[in-house]
Amino acid sequence: MDDHRRTCDMQRKLKGPHARKKKPQNPVHPGFFLVTPLILIAVATAWPNLSWPWDSAAAAQSTQATDTPEQNLLQQLTTMKQDMDELKTLLKKLVTRVDELDETAAAIVHIENVTRTVETQAATMQNLNTLVEKIDGVAKIAQVEVLTTRVDALEREKTEQVKKEEKTEQVTVLTTRVDALEREKTEQVKKEKEKTEQVTVLTTRVDALEREKTEQVKKEEKTEQVTVLTTRVDALEREKTEQVKKEKEKTEQVTVLTTRVDALEKEKTEQVKKEQVTGLTTRVTTLEAAASRVAFSAMIKDNNEFKSGEKVIFSEVWTNVGDDYDESTGIFKARIGGLYFFTVTIHTHGGDIELHVYKNEEQMTYMYNPTKGYHGSETNSLVMQLKIGDIVYVKADDYRVKSNTLQSMFSGFLIHRM
Structure with a gap:
């Protein structure tokens, strides 16, 4: 207060x-x-x-x-x-x-x-x-x-x-709790010892009974197994006889089928061979046809002047089927033996014409036209039989030849193989 x-x-x-x-x-x-x-x-x-x-x-x-x-x-x-x-x-x-x-x-x-x-x-x-x-x-x-x-x-x-x-x-x-637990533990140990003794006695008795039971079961199982095995053996013997019969039938069927298959395979191989032969023949014919095609045509490219003894080179190639003509040298080399057709046309201005057609080193034709300084032309054709490797070319002789572009030509083709 x-x-x-x-x-x-x-x-x-x-x-x-x-x-x-x-x-x-x-x-x-x-x-x-x-x-x-x-x-x-x-x-x-x-x-x-x-x-x-x-x-x-x-x-x-x-x-x-x-x-x-x-x-x-x-x-x-x-x-x-x-x-x-x-x-x-x-x-x-x-x-x-x-x-x-x-x-x-x-x-x-x-x-x-x-x-x-x-x-x-x-x-x-x-x-x-x-x-x-x-x-x-x-x-x-x-x-x-x-x-x-x-x-x-x-x-x-x-x-x-x-x-x-x-x-x-x-x-x-x-x-107090520990004392009580210890007492309970001692009592439990005593009970467990008594139980273990009882368990050992019971286990010995159970083992003896189980041995007796197993022996009896084995005897019963043996009798049952004998009966089962006899029944199974009978069934297997019956199955074996049936299987032998089936195998015999199958072997007979297999032999029949193998004979039939062999016959079919022979027919098939013959047919395949025939087809292959026909295919090869067609391919050979086509290849031969392609290979037997020979034709060429070449012109002089620019205004050229050829001296005596020089080969006339027709460097502008228009056609060269088979690649038998070499435009760098002016030589035709036969790849296929046969009959050939050749033609040569030369146009000049300001000079005489004097040319020769050669087969290998042999002169085949002679072409001459004295133009006397004016324009002129000369044409020649021939048919030659060539072997494989023969060459054909044109050579100037005695006089100079002046030729214009696209007016002088060298042509040839295969007529037929020989």
């Missing part, structure tokens, strides 16, 4: 005549930094003589030490919680009060004139009183923290003691 009254008195003091409505925060006035050292000095001088309400509460609790420790702890905790709650509320109010006083001091300094210095000094004194009260609240908070630490330590000691008591109880319970 006394503590409650004191807290109420402190709250009334805080709600004094200087309490005003909260205003917006302003920057701290420079005079605040001059006043705070004075407040701290006053608090330091008055601190040892101050009397705190919780000192009386601690004394009252020490007088009741005759009660049980758990009850004392519970009472102390409840009182401490109440004191803490009250101190928290007081601190909040003190903080708000200090903020309000700071704001009022700043407003008064900005609003009042220099002539009202007395009123400002009174306001600063009131601020000092409120700060002293605030410092008292801070000291109470420090004491409350000390008490909370002590209470926490006591609670930890109590929990440790409770755990130790619980452990002792658990040890006693476990020892």
Whole structure:
């Protein structure tokens, strides 16, 4: 009750005549930094003589030490919680009060004139009183923290003691359980020994009975197996006779089929041979026909002048079936022996014509035309029988020959093979 009254008195003091409505925060006035050292000095001088309400509460609790420790702890905790709650509320109010006083001091300094210095000094004194009260609240908070630490330590000691008591109880319970289990184990070992002895006796009896039973079963199985085997042997013999009959029939059928297959294969091979022969003959005929085709026709490409004893080269080839004519040398070489037809036409301007057609080194024809400096031409044809490798060509003789493009030609072809 006394503590409650004191807290109420402190709250009334805080709600004094200087309490005003909260205003917006302003920057701290420079005079605040001059006043705070004075407040701290006053608090330091008055601190040892101050009397705190919780000192009386601690004394009252020490007088009741005759009660049980758990009850004392519970009472102390409840009182401490109440004191803490009250101190928290007081601190909040003190903080708000200090903020309000700071704001009022700043407003008064900005609003009042220099002539009202007395009123400002009174306001600063009131601020000092409120700060002293605030410092008292801070000291109470420090004491409350000390008490909370002590209470926490006591609670930890109590929990440790409770755990130790619980452990002792658990040890006693476990020892009793272990003793009971050991007794049960010894009884179980005795029972197991008796059971093992009974099992050994029973196993020996069972083994003897099983041996007797197996011998009897073997005898019965042997009789059954003999009957089964006899029936199976009879069936197999019947199957064997039937199989022999079937095999004989199959062998006869196989012989008949093999004879038929051989005949068909002979017919087929003969037919294949005939087809192959016909195909080869057709291919040979086609190849021979292609190979027996020989024909060429070539002209003098540019205006040329051939001297006496030179071969006349017809370098512009129009046709050369079989490639028997060489346009670089002007020589035709027979690849196939047979009867050939050749023709030579020479056109000149400004020179006489005197040419010869040669077979190998033998002169076959003679071509002569005295043009006397004018344009002229000469043509000659012949049929020759050539062997494989014979050559045919045209050679100039005695006079120079001048020939025009596409007007002089050398041609030939195979009439038939021989």
